Amino acid sequence: MTPVTATNDFVVKFANVxxxxxxxxxxxxxxxxxxxxxxxxxxxIFPSNIQGMPTWYELxxxxxxxxxxxxxxxxxxxxxxxxxxxxxxxxxxxxxxxYDSTRELPRSKFREDITVIGIPLTAICAQEFTDPNQRKxxxxxxxxxxxxxxxxxxxxxxxxxxxEQYRGxxxxxxxxxxxxxxxxxxxxxxxxxxxxxxxxxxxxxxDRIFIDGNSAIAxxxxxxGATVAAWYPITPSTSIIEAFTGYCxxxxxxxxxxAARYAIVQAEDELASIGMxxxxxxxxxxxxxxxxxxxxxxxxxxxxxxxxxxxxxxxxDVQRGGPSTGMPTRTQQSDxxxxxxxxxxxxxxxxxxxxxxxxxxxxxxxxxxxCERLQTPVFLMTDLDIGMNERLSxxxxxxxxxxxxxGKVMTAAELDAGKLFARYQDVDGDGIPWRTIPATHPSxxxxxxxxSTRNAQAKYSELGSDYVYNLERLRRKFNTAKELVPQPxxxxxxxxxxLGVLFYxxxxxxxxxxxxxxxxxxxxxxxxxxxxxxxxxQVDAFIEAHDTVFVVEQNESAQLRTLLINEGEYSPKKxxxxxxxxxxxxxxxxxxxxxxxxxxxxxxxxxxxxG
Amino acid sequence: xxxxxxPRLLADVQPRNAIGFTKRDYEGAISTLCAGxxxxxxxxxxxxxxxxxxxxxHRVAKMSGIGCSSxxxxxxxxxxxxxxxVHGRMPSVATGASLANRELTLIGISGDGDTASIGIGQFxxxxxxxxNIAYIVENNGVYGLTxxxxxxxxxxxxxxxxxxxxxxxPIDLVALALQLGATYVARSFSGDKDQLxxxxxxxxxxxxxxxxxxxxxxxxxNNHSGxxxxxxxxxxxxxxxxxxxxxxxxxxxxxxxxPGSVRRVMQHDGTALLLRKLGxxxxxxxxxxxxxxxxxxxxxxxxxxxxxxxxxxxxxxxHHLNTVAKPLNQLTQAELCPGQAVLxxxxxxxx
Ligand SMILES: Cc1ncc(C[n+]2csc(CCOP(=O)(O)OP(=O)(O)O)c2C)c(N)n1
Ligand code: SF4
Ligand SMILES: [Mg+2]
Numbered sequence: 001m002t003p004v005t006a007t008n009d010f011v012v013k014f015a016n017v018x019x020x021x022x023x024x025x026x027x028x029x030x031x032x033x034x035x036x037x038x039x040x041x042x043x044x045i046f047p048s049n050i051q052g053m054p055t056w057y058e059l060x061x062x063x064x065x066x067x068x069x070x071x072x073x074x075x076x077x078x079x080x081x082x083x084x085x086x087x088x089x090x091x092x093x094x095x096x097x098x099y100d101s102t103r104e105l106p107r108s109k110f111r112e113d114i115t116v117i118g119i120p121l122t123a124i125c126a127q128e129f130t131d132p133n134q135r136k137x138x139x140x141x142x143x144x145x146x147x148x149x150x151x152x153x154x155x156x157x158x159x160x161x162x163x164e165q166y167r168g169x170x171x172x173x174x175x176x177x178x179x180x181x182x183x184x185x186x187x188x189x190x191x192x193x194x195x196x197x198x199x200x201x202x203x204x205x206x207d208r209i210f211i212d213g214n215s216a217i218a219x220x221x222x223x224x225g226a227t228v229a230a231w232y233p234i235t236p237s238t239s240i241i242e243a244f245t246g247y248c249x250x251x252x253x254x255x256x257x258x259a260a261r262y263a264i265v266q267a268e269d270e271l272a273s274i275g276m277x278x279x280x281x282x283x284x285x286x287x288x289x290x291x292x293x294x295x296x297x298x299x300x301x302x303x304x305x306x307x308x309x310x311x312x313x314x315x316x317d318v319q320r321g322g323p324s325t326g327m328p329t330r331t332q333q334s335d336x337x338x339x340x341x342x343x344x345x346x347x348x349x350x351x352x353x354x355x356x357x358x359x360x361x362x363x364x365x366x367x368x369x370x371c372e373r374l375q376t377p378v379f380l381m382t383d384l385d386i387g388m389n390e391r392l393s394x395x396x397x398x399x400x401x402x403x404x405x406x407g408k409v410m411t412a413a414e415l416d417a418g419k420l421f422a423r424y425q426d427v428d429g430d431g432i433p434w435r436t437i438p439a440t441h442p443s444x445x446x447x448x449x450x451x452s453t454r455n456a457q458a459k460y461s462e463l464g465s466d467y468v469y470n471l472e473r474l475r476r477k478f479n480t481a482k483e484l485v486p487q488p489x490x491x492x493x494x495x496x497x498x499l500g501v502l503f504y505x506x507x508x509x510x511x512x513x514x515x516x517x518x519x520x521x522x523x524x525x526x527x528x529x530x531x532x533x534x535x536x537x538q539v540d541a542f543i544e545a546h547d548t549v550f551v552v553e554q555n556e557s558a559q560l561r562t563l564l565i566n567e568g569e570y571s572p573k574k575x576x577x578x579x580x581x582x583x584x585x586x587x588x589x590x591x592x593x594x595x596x597x598x599x600x601x602x603x604x605x606x607x608x609x610x611g
Numbered sequence: 612x613x614x615x616x617x618p619r620l621l622a623d624v625q626p627r628n629a630i631g632f633t634k635r636d637y638e639g640a641i642s643t644l645c646a647g648x649x650x651x652x653x654x655x656x657x658x659x660x661x662x663x664x665x666x667x668x669h670r671v672a673k674m675s676g677i678g679c680s681s682x683x684x685x686x687x688x689x690x691x692x693x694x695x696x697v698h699g700r701m702p703s704v705a706t707g708a709s710l711a712n713r714e715l716t717l718i719g720i721s722g723d724g725d726t727a728s729i730g731i732g733q734f735x736x737x738x739x740x741x742x743n744i745a746y747i748v749e750n751n752g753v754y755g756l757t758x759x760x761x762x763x764x765x766x767x768x769x770x771x772x773x774x775x776x777x778x779x780x781p782i783d784l785v786a787l788a789l790q791l792g793a794t795y796v797a798r799s800f801s802g803d804k805d806q807l808x809x810x811x812x813x814x815x816x817x818x819x820x821x822x823x824x825x826x827x828x829x830x831x832x833n834n835h836s837g838x839x840x841x842x843x844x845x846x847x848x849x850x851x852x853x854x855x856x857x858x859x860x861x862x863x864x865x866x867x868x869x870p871g872s873v874r875r876v877m878q879h880d881g882t883a884l885l886l887r888k889l890g891x892x893x894x895x896x897x898x899x900x901x902x903x904x905x906x907x908x909x910x911x912x913x914x915x916x917x918x919x920x921x922x923x924x925x926x927x928x929x930h931h932l933n934t935v936a937k938p939l940n941q942l943t944q945a946e947l948c949p950g951q952a953v954l955x956x957x958x959x960x961x962x
Contacts, residue, residue: 001917031624060626079699101709102697181641205962206710207958207962208962209958209961209962210961210962211961219957222947222948223949223954224948225944225948227710227711227939227942227947228707228710230703230706230707230710235704240629251949251953252947254935257935257936258933259933259935259936260932260933260934260935260936261934261935261939261942261946262934263710263929263932263934263937263939263948264932265706265710265740265928265932267703267736268732268733268734268735270704271700272700272703272706272732272733273703274702274703274705274734275696275697275700275702275703275706275707276703276704276707276710277707277708278696278703278704278707279694279704279705279708279709279710279711280707280708280710280711281706281707282704282708282711283672283708283711283712283715283940284693284709284711284712284940285711285939285940287711288709301697301700302697302700305696306696336706356935387786395958395959395961396958397951397954398950398951398954399951400950400951403944404944408688418868436692437940438669438672438691438692438712438715439669439672439712439714439715440669441671442667442668442669442690443690444671446669446689446691446693447692447693448666448684448685448693448694448695449692449693449694449695450694450695451695451696451697452695459640460685465876479893484638503627562690579893589655598941
């Protein structure tokens with residue numbers, strides 16, 4: 001078997017034991033590649049345990065800039081005896097295995113069709129360092145040094161990154177650099193460097209930034225002026241509030257007094273989180289919570305109240321695999337229906353689907369404008385794949401002329417000027433009523449908020465006509481939302497085609513690659529990326545313009561497709577399911593494969609359903 | 612329009628408080644509760660308390676859950692914003708409202724079902740966080756709105772109207788509030804307005820978690836003999852530990868007290884609580900002793916009422932969070948948004 005040869009185009013995977021300190025070393029390796037101008041996309045694969053369990057860090061290096069998961073593995077750094085067998089099995093034929101050869105392993109533990117690179121990491125560390133802690137930690141940075149040699153990474157880049165990471169801690173910088181050099185020297189001495197897979201400096205990254213979606217959401221919330229966050233810890237959403245806390249401390253501390261221009265409360269559960277956010281939104285601040293599926297399940301009653309009482313608030317749902325506790329540390333787009341129709345009665349909610357960290361920032365900021373403009377809960381639907389992995393994306397921008405849209409809030413001056421205030425009356429014809437914030441005016445504009453039916457003046461009413469007026473106004477309001485929400489992005493195929501594909505959220509990078517693959521094969525597919533629910537009229541136009549539309553999703557029951565059929569009344573036969581739901585991020589190969597098979601059949605019989 | 616003249620004339624002869632409001636300005640919609648319901652008396656006491664404290668109605672927010680009791684915020688302070696939320700979850704909504712505007716006076720109205728049954732979790736956490744609120748439970752031992760099922764405060768052995776005995780141990784919300792760190796804890800009776808009004812005033816002036824358990828009989832489902840939450844039973848078994856007088860910062864003390872009979876407790880805003888001891892030897896500033904005495908009297912089937920505990924110089928949630936003095940809902944975009952220059956730096960650090 002000939003060893004794999006590839007420059008700037010391969011997958012490296014690190015198999016580690018959770019809690020061994022490997023995470024920062026792996027990330028340093030990834031950043032080193034990125035600093036050489038080569039596009040990367042890493043993914044953390046981790047169990048729902050803290051210590052001692054296996055974790056993997058999978059890094060795709062792609063000179064063409066494909067950021068979706070590729071699958072397969074060209075080089076495995078196998079440092080976890082527990083998962084050894086499956087890690088070895090995952091290598092492609094001709095792949096490379098790097099392992100700690102301190103302890104000898106029987107031949108049967110290896111494969112014949114791979115290149116094996118044994119580095120006695122533990123032994124070298126034992127020899128070089130006396131402190132047991134250092135022995136453990138420097139092992140990680142040592143394999144980064146060795147990999148640099150094996151894969152032609154510039155050692156200088158690694159050293160610069162070490163300097164940045166431990167800025168101000170000279171001892172740590174020196175220690176880590178030294179360990180990296182030891183690893184580098186060992187590899188240079190014992191192996192033919194570089195291997196068949198290697199890196200070469202290019203200019204493929206541009207001005208893009210490298211950040212995880214959860215941090216981007218936190219930053220978006222800061223820029224949007226969110227001041228109240230209430231939450232309850234749950235993977236994969238927790239790091240949003242952690243990052244929000246960090247950014248707030250930095251950017252929202254009153255310089256004169258040291259006091260906080262924000263309030264973050266770790267609530268006792270998700271019922272309380274959403275309750276606090278509702279109370280805060282009602283009282284005129286921008287407030288949000290971040291959670292995942294189980295949290296949304298608990299919040300149902302309050303979401304209905306916020307919908308019916310028309311309270312602006314933002315809910316971030318970083319989706320993971322359900323039902324129940326499901327696959328808590330794996331990615332899925334599994335809460336689309338849960339959120340779209342959350343709570344009892346005739347409810348429907350605005351959902352936004354960011355594709356990457358840049359859009360996490362941008363759509364978070366927009367979510368706050370939308371929730372106040374529409375006076376309703378707005379859901380930001382991300383997932384673990386975007387949320388907890390760093391991703392290359394366009395840099396953040398903030399237009400200095402941008403003003404928060406606080407929506408229809410009646411002021412004391414307007415009330416004094418005799419402007420009519422009727423809390424639930426549709427004075428403007430868009431279904432959106434005017435609201436007042438408590439304490440606005442001494443004698444005008446106060447009203448009673450409740451989840452029960454009321455008339456346009458917010459007085460309790462059980463009259464059918466009042467109830468119907470209200471429901472129909474809410475429907476009107478939802479229609480207004482259609483054109484206010486982020487509009488879809490259409491990517492036409494190179495040639496006119498009757499085939500379309502519709503997708504959303506984290507499927508984006510895999511989709512782009514799949515489209516390129518298909519086009520290279522002569523299969524032309526127009527693509528539409530849905531960015532929000534309610535669906536804009538552009539989505540209708542797209543579906544109408546195609547005979548077959550593949551709907552690509554990362555859940556088992558085709559949830560967005562259900563939503564399309566329900567809201568757009570399309571023939572289910574026209575919308576062909578392409579579903580991926582094993583908890584790993586969807587790949588281009590999977591999408592292209594599904595479209596290739598179903599697509600060729602669909603061309604013969606356009607009304608046939610497949611998938 | 613001449614018909615306007617009459618109410619104006621009427622209003623003119625009504626007494627006004629220091630900020631020019633009549634008592635009527637603190638009233639709300641007409642109650643839809645059963646005639647004789649204890650909750651209406653509590654609403655009346657609330658009206659009186661706000662009137663006497665000279666609080667502008669629009670600077671108050673009325674928060675509640677679901678139940679007959681939770682409906683009552685519609686029946687007082689019609690010029691205030693109100694929020695009738697979901698069953699058992701008023702504390703979280705009030706917490707959010709408080710975070711958004713620390714200057715707003717919050718009054719929370721709940722029932723024993725709303726607080727001790729479905730909402731016990733949120734109640735507990737609001738108390739331990741020091742939410743700045745006057746939290747009133749109108750305690751009748753039953754779910755009034757759903758027609759008389761026992762609630763979690765129903766006493767063991769108390770009989771329902773249909774003759775069924777409650778077998779479960781009761782939750783004593785006062786004991787719970789004390790244990791959880793509430794900094795103003797009182798118990799009263801809807802039938803004792805003289806005791807209740809000053810207790811509500813004190814709670815409104817307290818900066819921190821102020822809790823009042825008001826026994827408020829349900830005439831329709833729990834006022835029969837055999838019930839331990841009936842008017843008769845409570846009148847016979849209630850022992851007041853003190854009488855409270857609330858003295859506003861610039862107000863003179865007019866009542867005459869025998870030397871040594873009164874204890875003065877200062878509140879953050881300069882309000883003084885004058886506590887006149889009654890028959891019992893009772894110290895309302897000692898949390899542990901308060902808990903002990905409460906247990907002793909509970910065991911005897913007697914109900915201690917009055918201001919059972921107050922912590923001088925108490926702190927609230929905003930203090931713990933170190934939030935700015937200006938209400939968060941008044942901060943401007945300039946005070947909140949770091950702008951592009953900061954973003955440029957962040958972008959650079961992410962490459
Ligand atoms: C989630 C939910 N469950 C049940 C109910 C029905 N419900 C309404 S009020 C109430 C009990 C109210 O009891 P309490 O708080 O003691 O108030 P009271 O009517 O006695 O004043 C119940 C069970 C509800 N509104 N919401
Ligand atoms: S049912 Fe009971 S609690 Fe409800 S209004 Fe009537 S008397 Fe009051
Ligand atoms: Mg009750």
